[in-house]
Amino acid sequence: MDVTLLWPWVLPVVLVVGIALVVVGLVLPRRRRDRGLPVAHVDRMTGLAAFRGALLRYRLWIAGALVATIAGLAVAGTVASRPSGVHANQEDDYKRDIVLCLDVSGSMVDVDAEILGVYQQIAAELDGERVGMRIFDASSVMAFPLTSDYDYIQEQLGRYVRALNGTLGPDEQFNYLAGTASGLGASLVGDGLASCVLDFADLEASDRPRSIILATDNVVNGQQIYSLPQAGQLAVDNEVRVYAINPFDFGGDQYSQELRETAEGTGGAYFALDFAQTVPQIVDRVNAIEAGYIETPPQIQVVDRPGALPLVVLVLVAGVCLIAWRVRL
Amino acid sequence: MERRLRKVKTTMSIHAHRRTLELLDGEYASIHHGRSHDFDDLREYQPGDEVKDIDWKATARSHVPLIKRYIASRQHTLLLVVDSGRNMAATAESGESKREIAILVAGVLGYLATRHGDRVGLLMGDASRTESMQEGGSEAHLERMLRRVDDAIGLDGPHSHLEVVLEHAVRRMRRRSLIVVVADDLAYTHDLDVHLGRLHARHEVLWVSIGDADLMARAGDHRDLVGVDSGVGLPPFLRRDRGLRRAFDEQTALRRERLEAGLRSLGIASVRVGSSASAIGSLFRLLERHRRARR
Numbered sequence: 001m002d003v004t005l006l007w008p009w010v011l012p013v014v015l016v017v018g019i020a021l022v023v024v025g026l027v028l029p030r031r032r033r034d035r036g037l038p039v040a041h042v043d044r045m046t047g048l049a050a051f052r053g054a055l056l057r058y059r060l061w062i063a064g065a066l067v068a069t070i071a072g073l074a075v076a077g078t079v080a081s082r083p084s085g086v087h088a089n090q091e092d093d094y095k096r097d098i099v100l101c102l103d104v105s106g107s108m109v110d111v112d113a114e115i116l117g118v119y120q121q122i123a124a125e126l127d128g129e130r131v132g133m134r135i136f137d138a139s140s141v142m143a144f145p146l147t148s149d150y151d152y153i154q155e156q157l158g159r160y161v162r163a164l165n166g167t168l169g170p171d172e173q174f175n176y177l178a179g180t181a182s183g184l185g186a187s188l189v190g191d192g193l194a195s196c197v198l199d200f201a202d203l204e205a206s207d208r209p210r211s212i213i214l215a216t217d218n219v220v221n222g223q224q225i226y227s228l229p230q231a232g233q234l235a236v237d238n239e240v241r242v243y244a245i246n247p248f249d250f251g252g253d254q255y256s257q258e259l260r261e262t263a264e265g266t267g268g269a270y271f272a273l274d275f276a277q278t279v280p281q282i283v284d285r286v287n288a289i290e291a292g293y294i295e296t297p298p299q300i301q302v303v304d305r306p307g308a309l310p311l312v313v314l315v316l317v318a319g320v321c322l323i324a325w326r327v328r329l
Numbered sequence: 330m331e332r333r334l335r336k337v338k339t340t341m342s343i344h345a346h347r348r349t350l351e352l353l354d355g356e357y358a359s360i361h362h363g364r365s366h367d368f369d370d371l372r373e374y375q376p377g378d379e380v381k382d383i384d385w386k387a388t389a390r391s392h393v394p395l396i397k398r399y400i401a402s403r404q405h406t407l408l409l410v411v412d413s414g415r416n417m418a419a420t421a422e423s424g425e426s427k428r429e430i431a432i433l434v435a436g437v438l439g440y441l442a443t444r445h446g447d448r449v450g451l452l453m454g455d456a457s458r459t460e461s462m463q464e465g466g467s468e469a470h471l472e473r474m475l476r477r478v479d480d481a482i483g484l485d486g487p488h489s490h491l492e493v494v495l496e497h498a499v500r501r502m503r504r505r506s507l508i509v510v511v512a513d514d515l516a517y518t519h520d521l522d523v524h525l526g527r528l529h530a531r532h533e534v535l536w537v538s539i540g541d542a543d544l545m546a547r548a549g550d551h552r553d554l555v556g557v558d559s560g561v562g563l564p565p566f567l568r569r570d571r572g573l574r575r576a577f578d579e580q581t582a583l584r585r586e587r588l589e590a591g592l593r594s595l596g597i598a599s600v601r602v603g604s605s606a607s608a609i610g611s612l613f614r615l616l617e618r619h620r621r622a623r624r
Contacts, residue, residue, distance in 0.1 A: 036553025036562055037542070038484055040416035040427070041514055044584065045544045045563065046556075050576035058566050327566045 003305055006082035014077030022069055058327065065323040072316035079309045087303040095128030096209040096290055097146055101196035103216035104135045104164075104180055105187040111247040113164035114279040115215050120157040122283065123150050130208075132199050133157070135176070136192030138183035138222060146199065185222010189259075192216070193231035197240050210240040211268065211290055213283075217248040218255040232262035241268035243286045249274065333475040334468060337436030340605060357441040357616055371395045377617060406464050406506035407442040407449045408532075409435045409474070410498055413481040414455030414489025415557045416513055422540035423604030428482045430539050431511050432475050433605050437612055438509050439471045452501070453478060454494035457487040461501070488558060491515060495524035499531075508532045514541040514601075516584055517591040529595050535619055536592050536599035537612075545574045598622050 005011065045051055100119060102112045112135075123131060131153050132146035144156045162168045163176040183191070193214055200210050212235065218228065226234070235242050244263035249256040249272030260270035269289060271282045371387055374394035387395045411417075411431060421427040439449045448464035451474045460481065462474050491512050498508065508528060515521065515538070528534055544554065546568035554563040567573060585601070592599040598619035602611045 036555040038415075038419045038557045039542045039544060039554045039563075040419035040489070040557050041516075041541050042544065042554075042556030042558060042561075042563065043516075044514070044541070044581060045567070045573070045577055048573065048576045048580055050570075050573045051567070054567050054570040054573045057570075058564055061566070327564075 003083045003085050003307075005078075006084045006302075006304075008081055010081035011074075011077040014080055015073055018073035018077070019070070022066070022073075061323055061327045065320050065327070068316050068319045068323070072313055072320065075309050075316065076313045079306050079313060083305055083307070083309070084302050085305040087301040088299070095130070096211060097130045097200060098132070099146065099196050099199050099210075099212045100131070100133040100143075101192060101212045101214045102133070102135045103137065103187055103189060103192060103214075104177060105137050105217075105219075107217060107219075107248065108215060109164050111215055111245065111273060111279070113161050115213065115245065115283070116157045116161045116164070118280050118283045119213075120154055120161065122287075123153045123157065126150055133160070134192070134196050134199055135160075135180060136188065136195065137177070137180035138185050138188055139180055140192045140195040141179040142199065183222065185220070185224075187216065187218075187220055188222055188224045189214075189216045189218050189220055190224040190226040190228045190231045193228065193242065193262075194226040194234050197231065197235045197238055200238065200240060209290060210238070211286070212240055212242045213245065213286065214242050214263070215245045215247075216259065217246055218244075218259040219248075220255075228258055228262050229265075232265050235266040240266060241290075242266040243268045243282075243289075244270045245273055245279070245282055246270070247273040332472075333432060333479060334436055334440065334472040337433055337440060337475070340433055340437075340608070357438075357445060370398050372398055377620070405442070405445075405447040406504060407438065407447055408464075408498070408502060408506050408508045409439060409449065409451050409453075410494060410508055410510045411435060411451065411453040411478055412455065412489050412491050412494065412512050413453040413458075413460070413478065413486065414491075415482075415484055415486045416489035417482045417539070418484045418486065419513075419557045420542040421604065422542055423606070424542070425605060427513060427539045427541070428479065430602055430605050430608060431482070432478055433608050434511055434537050434539070434602060434612065435478060435509075436471070436475050437609065439474065440468070442507075443468055443471055447507075449474065450506075451477070452494065452498055453481060454490075454497060455487040456490035456493065459494060459497050484557060489513075492518070492520040492524055495521070495528060499524055499527045502528075502532065506532050507535070509535045509537060511537050511539065513539045514581075514585065515588060517588040522591055522595070525592070525595055525597060529597055533619070534595075534597045535615055536597050537615065538588070538599065538601040540601050540603035544568065545577050547574075596622055 098119075100115065102108070102115065104112060119131065126148075128148065130146040130148045131150075133143035133156065134140055135143055143160060144152070147153060159168075159172065159174075160176060162172075163174065168174070193212070196212050196214070220228075232242065242263045244259050246256055246259055256272065263270040269286070271277055271285070273279065273282070371384060372395065374383060374388075374396050378396050382396045382398075384395050384397045387397075417427050417431055419427055421430050423430075435451075442449050443466060446466065448466045449471055450464035451460075451462040453460050460477070462470075462477065465471070465474075491510075495510070502508070510525075525534065542554075544563065546552075546565060553565065554568065555561070556563065589599060598615055600611045600615035600618070602608050
């Protein structure tokens with residue numbers, strides 16, 4: 001961290017004035033001291049061997065006080081000349097929002113658990129980003145809304161991971177599928193994606209980059225209100241990028257092709273989960289792509305950084321006062 | 330105009346009232362030897378008077394012991410040797426000026442001598458001057474003397490150098506006399522010993538030390554002190570130093586003891602006067618000591 005002096009001319013001014021005061025302070029009492037009560041035979045004291053030691057101690061105290069005073073002056077001068085540094089402030093507004101949009105049809109459970117596991121790890125390091133989660137099958141259910149309460153996020157993600165893996169503890173049993181089967185059919189991806197897009201609550205008000213991690217095989221079975229391309233268009237309209245993860249891309253099938261086109265149409269990307277790509281790698285790449293959208297320069301501020309210097313001044317002044325009291329200057 | 334002498338008398342009566350004054354008188358009278366056998370008169374016995382002077386027959390007729398007074402064989406001379414250097418302008422143990430106490434001491438002794446019909450002379454000096462005043466027997470003369478002492482002693486005066494003054498006294502004073510040296514807490518030096526020895530061989534010498542102020546700060550005393558010799562101040566920090574105080578006390582006691590021992594070995598009675606309040610009592614002790622030391 002670079003620290004520069006905002007008013008460098010203050011330091012010499014303080015030093016010169018301070019040292020002048022110190023000199024005056026040293027000369028004045030001497031004049032006063034020589035006007036005390038007259039006593040004869042001072043050699044009764046000055047001739048003693050112990051006197052030399054006491055005088056040395058006295059001079060050391062005074063020298064100590066002088067050093068502390070000058071050091072205090074230097075530090076006070078430094079504080080007065082405003083040591084400052086540059087503070088780069090990343091506005092929270094430019095942190096992104098992520099909605100995990102998971103297809104919980106039977107075939108997707110393993111992949112979902114893996115994605116949630118990765119985001120559970122990532123959530124520990126997030127700062128300012130908001131994460132939300134929605135699961136869908138025939139109908140979609142919000143697992144938790146966009147939030148930056150990372151403890152809560154981790155807790156929820158952990159709960160879903162355990163539910164998906166079937167390792168829920170005896171006292172936290174819940175049916176994670178509850179509410180996802182109230183529509184007609186299964187894996188209604190278009191509806192799921194559309195509801196995920198609408199999860200970005202403040203669609204107009206916020207400038208935060210938005211993205212959806214969509215995990216699905218896009219095998220739709222039933223009547224959708226939104227088709228996948230329509231949902232993709234909804235995402236485009238709302239500046240939401242969709243990153244699709246498909247565990248069952250067999251190369252060139254129609255479902256995968258549609259999913260790829262939709263995802264890439266929103267400015268996002270499509271990842272086929274195969275031997276070449278694991279879920280953590282995919283999430284890394286998504287984050288790398290998303291990082292490109294956060295190009296707003298950080299806000300630069302020049303901030304005073306006196307650090308511990310005022311405390312040092314305080315300690316030195318206290319020391320000088322202590323010595324002055326001790327020595328009765 | 331007899332300001333200083335009146336002050337001396339007032340002090341004598343305040344501190345001692347009349348009885349002590351007579352005591353002092355008796356002490357003073359009996360320190361001289363060589364009285365004639367010409368009877369003068371009788372007076373009441375005062376402690377300190379020679380027992381052999383008691384007129385037993387007259388005492389038997391009277392209710393009180395009576396003393397025969399003789400006309401002194403000759404007038405004695407009291408020479409006051411006073412240090413007029415700037416040391417005497419310094420502060421005494423009691424916080425008064427040492428000059429005040431010196432003048433009081435000289436005044437009391439001079440007054441006693443004057444009352445006794447003796448003549449009082451003055452020799453004072455320091456490093457750069459020696460002043461003397463002829464002997465005289467009047468109170469006016471004594472007053473003039475005290476005034477000169479008062480005027481001579483000052484903070485900006487020359488440095489004290491008692492040895493020179495004593496040497497001068499040795500050379501100048503031919504006639505046998507009673508010499509009272511008014512000095513301060515001096516260190517007993519070889520020179521001092523030599524001059525005092527020579528002086529004591531011819532004269533009777535008494536020594537009065539005016540006690541110097543304590544240099545250590547005790548009991549919340551935080552005044553600034555300045556040495557009159559050097560003009561350099563003593564920082565209060567040093568004056569409060571405990572180790573230094575111990576060494577100082579030891580050294581001060583040793584120094585005082587050395588002076589007393591030196592004077593005693595010469596046969597000179599000495600006393601230390603710390604304040605004007607204790608001056609009369611101290612002088613009484615001095616005269617008594619002198620009388621005893623002689624025999």
